[in-house]
Amino acid sequence: MDAHAQAFWLPKSGSTDSEYEDAFFPRRIKRRKGQRLRFAIADGATETSFSGVWARLLVSAFVRRALGFDFAPEQLDPMRTKWERIVHGKSLPWYAEEKLASGAYSSLLGVEFWQEESEGQVKRLWRAAASGDSCLVQVRSDAIVAAFPITESASFTSRPDLLSSLPATNGTSPFIANTEGQWGCDDTFFLMTDAMACWFLKEGEAGGHPWAILRDLDTEAETSFSALIDSLRRECVIKNDDVTLIRIDIHG
Amino acid sequence: MAYSAEISRGNPSCLAFLIDQSGSMNDPFGAGEGNQKKADGVADAINRLLQNLVIKCAKEEGIRDYFHISVIGYGARVGPAFAGALSGRQLVPISEVGNSPARVEQRNKKVPDGAGGLVDQQVRFPVWFEPIANGGTPMRQALGEAKTIVEGWLNQHPNCFPPIVINITDGESTDGDPLPASEEIRKLKSNDGEVLLFNVHLSSQRAAAVEYPASETGLPDQFAQQLFRMSSALPSYMVDIAKKEGMNVGEGSRGFVFNADMVAVIKFLDIGTRPSALR
Numbered sequence: 083m084d085a086h087a088q089a090f091w092l093p094k095s096g097s098t099d100s101e102y103e104d105a106f107f108p109r110r111i112k113r114r115k116g117q118r119l120r121f122a123i124a125d126g127a128t129e130t131s132f133s134g135v136w137a138r139l140l141v142s143a144f145v146r147r148a149l150g151f152d153f154a155p156e157q158l159d160p161m162r163t164k165w166e167r168i169v170h171g172k173s174l175p176w177y178a179e180e181k182l183a184s185g186a187y188s189s190l191l192g193v194e195f196w197q198e199e200s201e202g203q204v205k206r207l208w209r210a211a212a213s214g215d216s217c218l219v220q221v222r223s224d225a226i227v228a229a230f231p232i233t234e235s236a237s238f239t240s241r242p243d244l245l246s247s248l249p250a251t252n253g254t255s256p257f258i259a260n261t262e263g264q265w266g267c268d269d270t271f272f273l274m275t276d277a278m279a280c281w282f283l284k285e286g287e288a289g290g291h292p293w294a295i296l297r298d299l300d301t302e303a304e305t306s307f308s309a310l311i312d313s314l315r316r317e318c319v320i321k322n323d324d325v326t327l328i329r330i331d332i333h334g
Numbered sequence: 335m336a337y338s339a340e341i342s343r344g345n346p347s348c349l350a351f352l353i354d355q356s357g358s359m360n361d362p363f364g365a366g367e368g369n370q371k372k373a374d375g376v377a378d379a380i381n382r383l384l385q386n387l388v389i390k391c392a393k394e395e396g397i398r399d400y401f402h403i404s405v406i407g408y409g410a411r412v413g414p415a416f417a418g419a420l421s422g423r424q425l426v427p428i429s430e431v432g433n434s435p436a437r438v439e440q441r442n443k444k445v446p447d448g449a450g451g452l453v454d455q456q457v458r459f460p461v462w463f464e465p466i467a468n469g470g471t472p473m474r475q476a477l478g479e480a481k482t483i484v485e486g487w488l489n490q491h492p493n494c495f496p497p498i499v500i501n502i503t504d505g506e507s508t509d510g511d512p513l514p515a516s517e518e519i520r521k522l523k524s525n526d527g528e529v530l531l532f533n534v535h536l537s538s539q540r541a542a543a544v545e546y547p548a549s550e551t552g553l554p555d556q557f558a559q560q561l562f563r564m565s566s567a568l569p570s571y572m573v574d575i576a577k578k579e580g581m582n583v584g585e586g587s588r589g590f591v592f593n594a595d596m597v598a599v600i601k602f603l604d605i606g607t608r609p610s611a612l613r
Binding site: 094095096101125127128129130131132169175176177178179180181183187240241242243244246276322323 | 340342343344385388389390392393394395397432433435438445457458460575578604605606607608609610611
């Protein structure tokens with residue numbers, strides 16, 4: 083099995099690259115081969131501090147298989163300790179200290195692809211887990227086959243359930259959604275943080291083909307990602323937020 | 335749709351606080367329980383509101399200027415009421431507010447111990463205002479001052495999220511009926527909606543706290559009823575958020591509280607993703 087994955091990202095308009103708080107893997111265009119392939123995307127919350135650090139730790143843990151599909155507290159705890167180590171120990175002004183006490187929050191969406199053979203039949207399978215509003219959409223033959231964990235654009239809010247860097251907050255029972263499905267050789271998977279996912283689903287609901295626009299990004303047809311997002315922001319059809327997309331084409 | 339403008343450093347909004355510093359603020363608060371004077375209650379209310387606002391805008395690199403803040407005191411005089419380094423300033427970016435409290439106190443705060451109990455934790459509590467109680471209650475003049483400041487802001491920021499004016503008082507104006515002046519403020523608008531005027535009524539009455547009522551029926555006195563009438567209705571998006579926070583609000587709820595704080599309003603301001611579990 084091999085996969086071709088390409089990531090695209092852009093900070094919120096008016097913010098610098100260093101203020102971008104999404105996280106994703108793989109970081110660059112990548113052709114990946116393997117028995118089981120993992121990809122992940124995360125979105126650190128604007129209203130908490132050091133949330134970009136927390137988002138990166140979560141993505142890294144998932145793709146290294148330090149985190150399973152239940153995002154179990156005992157697997158999150160080492161990430162929390164690591165986050166604490168990174169952000170504490172500095173002398174901070176009063177507001178930064180207070181803010182830090184609330185912890186950082188992030189969404190996380192992880193997916194794994196694999197194949198199984200039984201009785202001469204090849205089964206192509208995928209499985210995903212999510213906390214929050216980062217989304218996966220599977221597209222086949224010009225139609226959406228699956229959207230996860232959010233299926234309608236109207237369901238996005240600015241107050242999602244997210245994973246906390248503090249165990250006392252929601253560490254014992256973080257809200258996790260799981261799903262699984264089968265993939266085909268011509269399928270494309272799109273992993274997106276909320277602003278892009280909301281636009282994608284809304285376009286689809288209106289009869290549009292957003293996947294066709296995203297398939298052509300940065301290929302020979304050459305519509306650059308930043309030009310696309312700039313134009314969507316100008317038309318006010320996408321929220322001004324950090325935007326991240328991973329486009330994955332899987333082959334048997 | 336109104337009240338949907340982005341609040342960002344490129345498109346900041348404005349919050350104006352009006353603080354009653356009249357002589358009657360020397361009277362006990364809530365019938366004197368805990369010996370707290372109304373002036374102490376007002377100072378605590380404004381310090382807490384500013385603290386929450388600063389924390390909301392804080393990120394690891396510092397405080398982002400999503401808001402500019404004005405604080406007008408009214409009592410023996412009407413004018414800018416910041417203490418310390420910001421003294422005399424009329425409109426201050428939130429980053430400067432956060433970095434320039436008059437002093438920072440150490441206070442105890444109850445925090446979860448992770449095992450279902452609470453423990454005391456020392457926290458730093460910034461103070462921008464000291465309790466002051468002196469003179470009459472020129473609320474009408476203060477509202478006029480707020481109108482001038484907000485009008486100036488709107489001229490420069492026509493597309494901003496509508497400014498919010500929060501008036502903290504014991505309710506009894508001594509320079510005439512404040513209702514027309516409050517209507518003048520509520521008529522002002524940005525391209526995203528009308529300016530919001532909210533009122534916090536701190537009273538000596540031994541009456542139960544009231545939060546965001548939809549009717550003046552049942553309010554404890556004529557001053558509470560007057561302040562209710564002066565207050566804007568909560569925009570529907572705020573009502574939705576307040577309901578999710580478990581607050582008892584509905585269509586027609588006004589931005590008015592009686593013997594209660596208004597810190598929840600800070601949660602209503604949308605500067606980006608806010609985790610549902612964040613308190």
